[in-house]
Amino acid sequence: MNLEDVAKRAKVSTATVSRVLNNVGRVRHSTSARVLQAVEELKYTPNLNARMLAGGQSRTLGMIVSNLENPFFLDIFRTLEADAHRRGYEVLVANTDYRPQYLVSSVHLMLGRRVSGLAVVVSEMKPSLIRELAETQLPVVFYDVGTARPNITNIKVDYRKGMQRIIEYLHGLGHRRMAFIGHHPTLEPLNNRKRTFLELAAEYAPRMKVMTVASADGPLGGQNAAREILSSGFRPTAIVCVNDFMAVGVLRELHAQGIAVPGDISVTGFDDIGLAGFVSPALTTAHIPREEIGHLIGEALIPGPRSRHAAGREVLIEPSLVVRESTARAPRAAPRRRKVAASRARTRSGR
Amino acid sequence: MNLEDVAKRAKVSTATVSRVLNNVGRVRHSTSARVLQAVEELKYTPNLNARMLAGGQSRTLGMIVSNLENPFFLDIFRTLEADAHRRGYEVLVANTDYRPQYLVSSVHLMLGRRVSGLAVVVSEMKPSLIRELAETQLPVVFYDVGTARPNITNIKVDYRKGMQRIIEYLHGLGHRRMAFIGHHPTLEPLNNRKRTFLELAAEYAPRMKVMTVASADGPLGGQNAAREILSSGFRPTAIVCVNDFMAVGVLRELHAQGIAVPGDISVTGFDDIGLAGFVSPALTTAHIPREEIGHLIGEALIPGPRSRHAAGREVLIEPSLVVRESTARAPRAAPRRRKVAASRARTRSGR
DNA sequence: CGAGAGAGTGTAAGCGCTTGCAAGATTACG
DNA sequence: CGTAATCTTGCAAGCGCTTACACTCTCTCG
Numbered sequence: 001m002n003l004e005d006v007a008k009r010a011k012v013s014t015a016t017v018s019r020v021l022n023n024v025g026r027v028r029h030s031t032s033a034r035v036l037q038a039v040e041e042l043k044y045t046p047n048l049n050a051r052m053l054a055g056g057q058s059r060t061l062g063m064i065v066s067n068l069e070n071p072f073f074l075d076i077f078r079t080l081e082a083d084a085h086r087r088g089y090e091v092l093v094a095n096t097d098y099r100p101q102y103l104v105s106s107v108h109l110m111l112g113r114r115v116s117g118l119a120v121v122v123s124e125m126k127p128s129l130i131r132e133l134a135e136t137q138l139p140v141v142f143y144d145v146g147t148a149r150p151n152i153t154n155i156k157v158d159y160r161k162g163m164q165r166i167i168e169y170l171h172g173l174g175h176r177r178m179a180f181i182g183h184h185p186t187l188e189p190l191n192n193r194k195r196t197f198l199e200l201a202a203e204y205a206p207r208m209k210v211m212t213v214a215s216a217d218g219p220l221g222g223q224n225a226a227r228e229i230l231s232s233g234f235r236p237t238a239i240v241c242v243n244d245f246m247a248v249g250v251l252r253e254l255h256a257q258g259i260a261v262p263g264d265i266s267v268t269g270f271d272d273i274g275l276a277g278f279v280s281p282a283l284t285t286a287h288i289p290r291e292e293i294g295h296l297i298g299e300a301l302i303p304g305p306r307s308r309h310a311a312g313r314e315v316l317i318e319p320s321l322v323v324r325e326s327t328a329r330a331p332r333a334a335p336r337r338r339k340v341a342a343s344r345a346r347t348r349s350g351r
Numbered sequence: 352m353n354l355e356d357v358a359k360r361a362k363v364s365t366a367t368v369s370r371v372l373n374n375v376g377r378v379r380h381s382t383s384a385r386v387l388q389a390v391e392e393l394k395y396t397p398n399l400n401a402r403m404l405a406g407g408q409s410r411t412l413g414m415i416v417s418n419l420e421n422p423f424f425l426d427i428f429r430t431l432e433a434d435a436h437r438r439g440y441e442v443l444v445a446n447t448d449y450r451p452q453y454l455v456s457s458v459h460l461m462l463g464r465r466v467s468g469l470a471v472v473v474s475e476m477k478p479s480l481i482r483e484l485a486e487t488q489l490p491v492v493f494y495d496v497g498t499a500r501p502n503i504t505n506i507k508v509d510y511r512k513g514m515q516r517i518i519e520y521l522h523g524l525g526h527r528r529m530a531f532i533g534h535h536p537t538l539e540p541l542n543n544r545k546r547t548f549l550e551l552a553a554e555y556a557p558r559m560k561v562m563t564v565a566s567a568d569g570p571l572g573g574q575n576a577a578r579e580i581l582s583s584g585f586r587p588t589a590i591v592c593v594n595d596f597m598a599v600g601v602l603r604e605l606h607a608q609g610i611a612v613p614g615d616i617s618v619t620g621f622d623d624i625g626l627a628g629f630v631s632p633a634l635t636t637a638h639i640p641r642e643e644i645g646h647l648i649g650e651a652l653i654p655g656p657r658s659r660h661a662a663g664r665e666v667l668i669e670p671s672l673v674v675r676e677s678t679a680r681a682p683r684a685a686p687r688r689r690k691v692a693a694s695r696a697r698t699r700s701g702r
Numbered sequence: 703c704g705a706g707a708g709a710g711t712g713t714a715a716g717c718g719c720t721t722g723c724a725a726g727a728t729t730a731c732g
Numbered sequence: 733c734g735t736a737a738t739c740t741t742g743c744a745a746g747c748g749c750t751t752a753c754a755c756t757c758t759c760t761c762g
Contacts, residue, residue: 002748013712018750025751026709043483048463049400049409050748053717058400069429074420081446090460093444095432109441112399132394219629252629278570278603280631353718364742369720376721379740401718404747 001044010038021046052114061091061301062110064103066122067217068095070245071273072290076121076143079294087302089116098184098217100124107133117301119143123189141297144189147314153300154314155293160196162286162319163240166268167197169284169321170238171204174330175266179236180212181225181246193242211236215246222249230257237265237330244269244276244285251279251326262328272322281325288319352395361389372397403465412442412652413461415454417473418568419446421596422624423641427472427494430645438653440467449535449568451475458484468652470494474540492648495540498665504651505665506644511547513637513670514591517619518548520635520672521589522555525681526617530587531563532576532597544593562587566597573600581608588616588681595620595627595636602630602677613679623673632676639670 007014012031019025020035027035038044052058061084065073077093084091092115094106103124110118118133121143133140134149141153148154170178180197184190194212201208211234215221222241226249229236239254241247247269254261261267261281269276272287296315354365361368363382370376371386378386389395403409412435416424428444435442443466445457454475461469469484472494484491485500492504499505521529531548535541545563552559562585566572573592577600580587590605592598598620605612612618612632620627623638647666 003750004748014749015713015751016711019711022750025711028710031710043486045459045462047404047465047748048460049403049465050717051463051750052400053398053404053719053747054749054751056717056750069422069425071420078420078446095429108396109399111396112402114398114400135394219625223629248626248629252631252633255631274570275599275626278574278599280603280606282603354720355718365719366721366743367741370741373720376741377739382740398718401747402720404717404749405719405721407720407747 001042002047006035006038006042006044009042010035058114058116059089060113060115061089061117061119062094062113062115063091063119063297064094064096064106064110064122066096066098066124068093070217070243071275072243072245072271072288073121075273075290076294076297079291080119080297083295083298084302087298087304089302096122096124098122098124098187100126104129111136111138117141119297119301120145121297123184124187125189139301141300143293143297148312150312152312153296155296155317156314157288157317157319159193159319160200162270162288162321163193163196164200165319165321166240166270166284166286167200167204169323170240170266170268170327171208173238173266173328175238176205176207176330177209177234177236178211178238178240179229179234180210180240180242181222181229181250182212182214182242183217183221183246185214190242197240209234209236217243218245219249219252222246222251223253224249226250226253230259238327239265239267241267241269244271244273244283247283247285247326248275248279251281251283261326264331266327266330268327270319276322277324284324284327285322286319287322289317292317352393353398354395357386357389357393357395360393361386409465409467410440411464411466412440412468412470413445413464413466414442414470414648415445415447415457415461415473417447417449417475419444421568421594422626423594423596423622423639424472426624426641427645427648430642431470431648434646434649435653438649438655440653447473447475449473449475449538451477455480462487462489468492470648470652471496472648474535475538476540490652492651494644499663501663503663504647506647506668507665508639508668508670510544510670511551513621513639513672514544514547515551516670516672517591517621517635517637518551518555520674521591521617521619521678522559524589524617524679526589527556527558527681528560528585528587529562529589529591530580530585531561531591531593532573532580532601533563533565533593534568534572534597536565541593548591560585560587568594569596570600570603573597573602574604575600577601577604581610589678590616590618592618592620595622595624595634598634598636598677599626599630602632602634612677615682617678617681619678621670627673628675635675635678636673637670638673640668643668 003014003017007017016027017035019027020032063077067073081091096102096106103122107129117139119141125145130146134152139151143155146154178201180194182190182194201210213225213228215225239250241250247267250267251261254265259265269283269285272285276283276285354368358365358368367378368386370378371383414428418424432442447453447457454473468490470492476496481497485503490502494506497505531545533541533545552561564576564579566576590601592601598618601618602612605616610616620634620636623636627634627636
């Protein structure tokens with residue numbers, strides 16, 4: 001079932017069918033109607049691969065993310081996709097699960113499909129890949145990694161600023177013992193977040209007691225990390241999570257162990273995903289405008305009148321603090337030990 | 352940058368380059384090495400569109416879902432993708448947001464890309480589309496809709512069975528006033544779930560008092576629905592949600608209004624998404640084996656030795672009840688009204 | 703009424719890759 | 733050392749579609 005079949009049936013040339021289907025050039029209305037009818041009758045669907053090959057235009061964007069499960073990435077994807085559709089573009093997603101090797105093959109897959117723009121929103125990144133993409137003509141957007149080049153737009157979040165707001169806030173509430181929960185400490189951007197936490201903590205209170213643990217991204221990882229902290233002997237009054245997704249698991253674990261949040265321990269997240277407002281207590285977090293990021297990506301990758309197509313610029317986004325219910329003044333004494341299953345123990349006056 | 356450039360550089364024909372790249376036919380080792388080096392030096396990436404066109408094999412699967420945000424769909428996708436990768440396939444996702452029109456265009460997009468298999472995991476579905484796909488040669492898997500045909504595999508969940516287990520359980524706990532929260536009641540599969548609830552409720556207790564409300568899929572929708580119920584005057588002792596994703600919002604709203612779960616109201620979900628175990632109280636729900644579904648899809652769409660490729664069979668999956676913390680014996684009296692600052696009125700004795 | 707201007711359509715040359723076929727190069731053997 | 737068998741490789745025909753260019757009509761005007 002191809003163009004030629006349709007052409008034959010409509011008694012025209014393939015060129016005319018193509019023109020009708022793409023709405024280009026002038027075609028007599030009666031002819032066009034005949035073609036459309038033939039298409040209908042034959043249930044013809046144009047072969048997009050061939051179209052791409054011949055036309056040279058893919059009208060397809062690629063987006064690579066580290067963890068589709070984390071709503072943070074999904075939100076960006078959805079915004080971008082909506083923008084893309086509005087402009088007649090498709091977007092292909094690839095998920096790396098934070099595996100650098102997958103990033104490489106995903107990039108090549110996208111390149112192979114000849115996407116007309118590529119967004120790389122990941123935490124793992126090899127410099128060689130950045131260089132490779134920089135040498136391409138392809139409009140590319142990097143989130144959180146790399147540097148601006150002629151064809152590369154860079155979107156960065158001022159993570160330090162966000163973390164600073166969190167720590168300042170927590171410090172102001174009297175917290176002096178904090179734990180930081182992260183994931184994939186071997187990946188530079190993530191390790192950097194941890195370092196930032198440590199530096200800022202030291203800056204705000206030289207005698208601040210801190211500890212850091214890492215687990216997998218997601219609620220399960222958060223839960224495990226919380227467990228690890230709780231059984232380590234260290235008793236933080238605040239747990240700072242690298243993102244909301246992990247914080248959800250932390251909240252759960254604290255609840256399960258009968259530790260009050262924020263009474264005994266305050267918890268913070270990062271990103272401000274939708275879920276943050278739906279857990280109890282609702283998460284205090286740093287807001288990262290994911291929609292804005294999605295729009296920025298679209299703007300950079302989709303050519304258009306008022307677009308900064310492949311502008312090679314650099315955008316810095318500043319997170320804002322969102323205070324909800326999971327944080328409060330630090331308790332005077334150390335938080336109580338977990339109380340055993342059977343008895344829910346004495347009530348503490350949290351302060 | 353194309354095959355010819357590489358061929359020229361390696362001083363061979365394009366045919367040879369192609370053979371090397373695809374590992375087919377016999378090529379002298381020294382030649383192959385030369386080709387590989389040329390590829391490397393030129394940073395050549397094969398054009399997959401052209402490859403597909405010429406080869407006729409796309410090794411790409413398509414998957415269309417209603418709501419990628421709902422972990423239920425995402426889990427299926429991830430399992431399928433893992434299986435696909437293992438077999439050298441890619442999978443393209445499309446998201447419809449429950450809009451029938453988007454389903455149609457997504458299907459055509461997939462058809463246009465000449466996927467070698469298509470999974471349609473949605474709740475909206477036009478009979479005409481089913482017919483159209485049935486007429487194709489393409490291996491297709493439908494979830495929850497349509498009937499088996501030669502090229503179509505059908506996966507269905509025995510929703511009634513799952514709902515029955517929930518209602519039976521709730522009924523056994525003494526619940527006699529229930530509310531059902533759903534979404535998209537205009538879509539048949541979803542409306543059917545509601546009907547099933549109603550029928551089963553009537554069956555278990557002819558005098559059961561019920562009410563149903565609908566909102567958007569997701570926590571926000573769940574929250575709105577819960578609000579609607581609470582302000583309606585009807586005082587259920589149990590709220591049955593069409594899925595876990597919405598239940599999350601319900602839990603939040605009840606908590607916010609000071610209503611104890613499961614003390615005052617029991618809440619159930621459906622699907623058993625990971626999040627169900629991470630909210631507090633953890634959700635009682637019906638487990639749907641999403642991994643199994645993902646594997647089944649892969650089995651049906653990817654040709655292989657022990658695969659039932661395009662077997663046109665029908666699989667019925669039975670959900671199992673998972674009891675967690677969100678359900679308990681129905682309270683004797685009506686649940687207390689929300690206790691709020693502004694004093695939200697008198698206590699009603701329901702029934 | 704003839705020429706120029708469009709309008710409508712067809713012809714054919716690719717787009718980059720795969721692959722059947724056949725020729726040229728090697729190797730094996732008697 | 734000749735010949736057949738086996739390897740390697742190149743040739744060239746598409747895959748289905750877009751598009752520059754050319755051609756045929758039909759009008760419009762002077």
